[in-house]
Amino acid sequence: MFNRFARYEDAFRDWRRDGMPGLKADSYKYVESLTSKDDDQAARAGTLWPHQWESFLRVVYAHEILGKAELGADGLLLNVVTGGGKTAVIAAVIAWLRVAHNVQKFLMLCPNLIVRDRLEDDFEGGKVFKDRDLLPDWAHSTPKDFVLTTLGSSKEGGWASLFSASVILGNIHQFYLHNKGGQSNLSGLMNGPEFALFNDEAHNSPAPEYEATLKRMREKVVLRVDTTATPDRADGRAPDSDMIYEYGVTDALADAIIKTPVVYQPDIKTVQLTYTDARTGEQRKVEEIDWDEVDRLGLNATQWVTDDEPMRQQMAIALRRLEEQERRAKKRYQPILFVVAVCKADAVKAEETLNKYFKVKTLLVTEDSDEADRQKARELGKQQKAGTPYRAVVSVLMLREGWDVPEVGTILLLRKFGSKVYGQQVVGRGLRRVRVRSVEPTEPQICAVVDHPKLEHQWLWDIFNAKKRTGVLIDDLFDETEDLPEPLPKQELEKPDLVIDVPPIDPSVTDDGEFDVGDIAPPPKPLENWKAALDAVEYDPTVVEITKVGIAGVVGQELGGQGWRTVHSAPDESPIGPLAQVSDEAVREAVKAGLLDMAEDLTVEAGYAATFKDQVYSALLHHARAKFLNDSSLGLAERTDVDFAWKMLRQVKAKVGAIPGLIAGVIEHGD
Incomplete structure (x- = not known):
């Protein structure tokens, strides 16, 4: 995303140096109240961190000096790293608008309940204004004057609260016109006074109804x-x-605002594979192969972290990192292991393995979790005084943006990321520094991320400028927090006067002539007899499971700074123990979710919009019933048949997707 402020950098720097000419008198007085008495370019201690101060002043400059006609007609955006304290900036802007511009109403929009709950904790009773000392005595505004109402909660009072509250916190969907509640909320808001709008986690806003509502x-x-x-x-x-x-990761690492991420991956030498009949459970063959030969087998990437034995080994690596974090914490707080799964079935299996096999108290949070478990997830960092605190939490998609538990010190990835946004969000859950009274601000802190090379996340680690340090022997002892390298210098924009906007296309010089792209084969013709083609698909019930992995060591790689690399000893071989049992409900949901994901992927791969996936899902569901479930529904089929279907899903996608015109036939010719 292009930084629209780049052309104003020199003018902004001069404006700050020259005493901020052009500001309203009340704005100048408010900014001065937050300014350090020892350094007129810095914020007063205890208010805003340097980058928060920079963010705040840029908002003030853009609004009062430049104006909406010049910049920000559709809003101003602050791109601040996770853990960078965006909420404090929002609070400072709210306080300034109240004091200097007499704005009485503020709307904060958020994408989900987790973000909403975090903001509610920060703004309830004016807590953030008090904690950051953002309201000077002469302003005649106190933290309690910022009355909060949270839409959709027990604290909401309908239209009356929309009119009486100073700060309205809600989800964007609560203002959509397709529901009566949204119509009522929007009407109440638009019939009140002018307001300031804060759109948190704004990357969610590029959606038709979201944009229309804004x-x-x-x-x-x-x-x-x-x-x-x-x-x-x-x-x-x-x-x-x-x-x-x-204000990105490199900047935050240089300023010691966030923890230093360190990635750990197993160094694998040999792999044992077991071939089993998915229908009968009969073991057909066992073979051991070298790691270099693995790729020819075409194993699914997630098998390296979800099959029983590899999952246990990854967990053993993660738990060793958790133990290291607990030693560093010195009982001042309880470090947390955050396990990220791809589906509920894998999440349940991970939680069972940690709780029953490793005897680690673990919390499971999925879309089906009740409010009590969600509350526990939000308060994991506050449980130090509990007799038996949680040491781990497992989640599918619930704990991402907005879930802020600084005590998360280790992250275990049991899924492969395709989205750069989601990958960064997950790593971001562990970047917030622990800021308790007994932890010095300068104390080194790391976030240990346990990954697997077959998940192919190098693109994600490249975002953090990962480099390697070689020559460390397998048995070397290494304490990252005692040997963290100096961070890279912050990047500064040089010669902002040379920044130009890319001009729009001039239609007078546009060539509308034809461009020869060569011969492109037409898409396959939609199969009219797609049902017969689908019924003819046959499946091999043999599945390959990874039953043993020979690990030579664990490679640790620091992200950011000099990017050193070190090798730790491999975890001890785990004794054979009971396998984690996935509940009946979870495996049925996993089959349904797998078919839904498959339907969307196959629909898009066939060249159609994802909105056509329902037709494909229906066809796949009937196909699975006929081939694996003895013509029973997914809800009534025998558990053994559901397990069989779950193990066959990979084959279904590969074989169905390989038939030219089949998916197009489902969409075009339907039933």
């Missing part, structure tokens, strides 16, 4: 500020607001 609010919005750590989405879209500040 545009409906636009006429009443005094100032819109978007915040996110990941503005560039996997689909190439970005928020419509103008980015005015970037």
Whole structure:
């Protein structure tokens, strides 16, 4: 995403140096109240960190000096790394608008309940204004004046609270016109006074109804500020607001604002594979092969972290890292292991393995978790005084943006990321520094991420500028927090006067002539008899499971800074023990979710919009019933048949997707 503020960098720097000419008198007085008495370019201790101060001043400059006509007609965007304290910036802007511009109402939009709950904790009773000392005595505003109402919670009071509250916190969906509640909320908001809008986790906003709702609010919005750590989405879209500040991982590492991420991967030498009949459970063959020969077998990437034995070994590596983190914590706080799974069945299996096999108290949080478990997840960092605190939490998609537990010190990846946004969000869960009274601000802290080379996440680690340090023997002892390298210097924009905008296309010089791209084969013709083609597909019930992995060591790689690399000894071989049992409900849901994902992938691969996936899903579900479930429904089929279907899903996708025109036939000719 392009930084729209780049052309104003010199003017902004001069403006700060010259005493901020052009500000309203009340704005100048408020900014001065937050300014250090020893350094007029820095914030007063205890208020805003340097990058937060920079963010705040850029918002002030863009709003009062430049104006919406010049910058920010659709909002200003702050791109600040996870753990960089975006909430404090929002609070400072709210306080400034109240004190200097007499803005009485503020709307904070968030994408999900987790983000909402975090913001509610920060703003309830004006807590963040008090903690950051953002309201000077002369302003005649106190933290308690910022009355909060949270839409959709027990604290909401309908239209009355929309009119009476100073700060309204809600989900964007609560203002959509397709439901009566959204219509009522939007009407109440638009019939009130002008307000400032804060769009948190703004990378979620490039969606038709989201954008339409923001545009409906636009006429009443005094100032819109978007915040996110990941503005560039996997689909190439970005928020419509103008980015005015970037504060990324490299900057935060240089300023010691976040933990240093360290990635650990097993160094594998040999692999034992067991071939089993998925229908009968009969073991047909066992072979041991060298690691260099593994790729020819075409194993699914996630098998390296979800088959029983590899999962246990990855967990053993993660638990060793957790123990190291606990030694560093010195009982001042309880470090947490965060396990990320791809589906509920894998999450249940991981939780069972940690709780029953490794005897590690573990919390499971999925979309089906009740409010009590979600509350436990939010308060994991506050459980130090508990007699038996949780040491691990397992989640599928629930604990991502907005879940802020600084005590997360180890992350175990049991899934492969395809999205850069989601990958960064997950790593971001472990980047927040622990800030408790007994932990010095300068104390080195790391976030240990346990990965597997077959998940092919190098692109993710490249985002952190990963480099390697070689020559460390397998039995060498190494304490990362005692030997962290100096971070890379912060990147500064040189010669901002040379920054130019890319001009729009001039239609007068556009060549509308034809461009020869060569011969392209037409798409296969949709099969009219797709049902017969689908019924004719046959499956080999033999499945390959990874039953033993020979690990020579564990490679640790620091991300950022000099990127050193070290090798730790391999975890001890785990004794044979009971395998984790996945519940009946979880495996049935896993089959359904697998078929839904498969339907969407096959639909898109066939050249159709994902909205056609329902037809494909219906065909695949009937196919699975006929081939694996003895013509029973997924809900009523025998458990052994459901397990069989679960193990066959990989073959289904490969074989069905290989038949030319089959998916197109399902969509075009239907039933």
